[in-house]
Amino acid sequence: MNNVPDAEGVLVFAEQNNGLVHPVSFELLGKGRDLADRLGVKLSAALLGHGVHKEALELVYYGADVVYVFDSPFLSMFDPVQYAKNLVRLVTETRPAIFLLGATRLGRSLAPRVAAALRTGLTADCVDLDLDENGNLVQVRPAFSGNIMAQIKTKTRPQMATVRYKVMKANARDPRRKGKVIVKEPEVLSDTGIQILEKTAVGGVNLAEAEVVVSGGRGLKSPGDIALLKELAKELGGVVGSSRPLVDAGWISRDHQVGFSGHTVKPRVYVACGISGSPQHLFGMRDSDVIIAINKDASAPIFNVADYCVVGDIYEIVPLLVQELRKLKAVKNLDERK
Ligand SMILES: Cc1cc2nc3c(=O)[nH]c(=O)nc-3n(C[C@H](O)[C@H](O)[C@H](O)COP(=O)(O)OP(=O)(O)OC[C@H]3O[C@@H](n4cnc5c(N)ncnc54)[C@H](O)[C@@H]3O)c2cc1C
Numbered sequence: 001m002n003n004v005p006d007a008e009g010v011l012v013f014a015e016q017n018n019g020l021v022h023p024v025s026f027e028l029l030g031k032g033r034d035l036a037d038r039l040g041v042k043l044s045a046a047l048l049g050h051g052v053h054k055e056a057l058e059l060v061y062y063g064a065d066v067v068y069v070f071d072s073p074f075l076s077m078f079d080p081v082q083y084a085k086n087l088v089r090l091v092t093e094t095r096p097a098i099f100l101l102g103a104t105r106l107g108r109s110l111a112p113r114v115a116a117a118l119r120t121g122l123t124a125d126c127v128d129l130d131l132d133e134n135g136n137l138v139q140v141r142p143a144f145s146g147n148i149m150a151q152i153k154t155k156t157r158p159q160m161a162t163v164r165y166k167v168m169k170a171n172a173r174d175p176r177r178k179g180k181v182i183v184k185e186p187e188v189l190s191d192t193g194i195q196i197l198e199k200t201a202v203g204g205v206n207l208a209e210a211e212v213v214v215s216g217g218r219g220l221k222s223p224g225d226i227a228l229l230k231e232l233a234k235e236l237g238g239v240v241g242s243s244r245p246l247v248d249a250g251w252i253s254r255d256h257q258v259g260f261s262g263h264t265v266k267p268r269v270y271v272a273c274g275i276s277g278s279p280q281h282l283f284g285m286r287d288s289d290v291i292i293a294i295n296k297d298a299s300a301p302i303f304n305v306a307d308y309c310v311v312g313d314i315y316e317i318v319p320l321l322v323q324e325l326r327k328l329k330a331v332k333n334l335d336e337r338k
Helices: 022-038 053-061 079-092 105-118 225-238 244-248 278-283 314-337
Strands: 008-013 043-049 066-071 100-104 123-125 128-131 137-143 149-150 159-165 181-182 212-216 239-242 269-273 290-295 308-311
Touching: 008 022, 008 079, 022 043, 022 053, 022 100, 022 128, 022 159, 043 079, 053 181, 066 079, 079 105, 100 105, 105 123, 105 159, 123 137, 123 278, 137 159, 212 225, 212 290, 225 239, 225 269, 225 278, 239 244, 290 314
Parallel strands: 008 043, 008 100, 043 066, 066 181, 100 159, 123 159, 212 239, 212 269, 269 290, 290 308
Antiparallel strands: 128 137, 137 149
């Protein structure tokens, strides 16, 4: 579908997991709605899975005009070949000008296969999307280690982009919205070369969903000191994050890394302990609601984005915070027992 002049409309891939739509899809619909309205075109969503009809309406409530549902037991688990085959067919049939997917693990595996089959360009890991004066999609993504924001346009159609989770805003759910749900007959390949034996949960931390993140950086002196952060995270009901050097040193696993080459987080509270605030780190956390930074260097760049700046040693401040939080909890427990 290279250079198709009559391509029109915005299509969003609605990722689902165990039959529930992933929130990144609602965020894409929020941005997709804005783009579609400005272009005066329809916003569609493609939902693939098994027993997912109920979720199709959710996509309408979050902004879709049309939802294409592909429902089959063969689509219940993510097989990139089956999924790509059906999406390529849908895109060829409906000719959207813009096609958006989440930059999740699943989206990152699926999007390049679809783009290659459609012989179109793909901009990965976008953090913003806009339109130029001619209605072409302007895809914004960090480049040169996150030091600049590149604006990329695709000459071919559809203009495909994957978008990072937690960087776009979903519209408010509106159950009065009306849309069309179109059930498509899935094309199922008998042998994709992939046999899915079982699905096992990957342990580790879910940074993207956390309400509180307590992150540590090179201000820590040894891997054992991560226990300090764990204690504070526990008291605040949060999880532990980190800057990249701790991951590179093997002190903590990569799923804890916040930043350009790690996760984007938007918690209610982000506590940065001994982190300088490099552009690559700020990229992943600067949209947090409240940022508390603890650093012994008053000129550390992290203080430029922090709401609360604590100039001090993490080895003094963090234990004090833990102690105070425990005291507060003890008082609260006493009050509740009265
Ligand atoms: C392509 C690329 C991708 C990258 N991606 C990422 C990414 O995703 N995430 C990321 O974090 N980085 C990333 N980086 C690395 C980034 O450039 C920085 O090197 C890194 O963020 C610095 O980590 P830091 O703040 O922990 O360490 P430093 O910059 O060394 O800062 C340590 C801070 O701790 C303070 N400190 C020291 N001791 C104490 C103490 N006892 N108490 C209080 N404060 C103390 C110091 O004053 C200093 O400000 C990337 C780099 C590149 C090139």
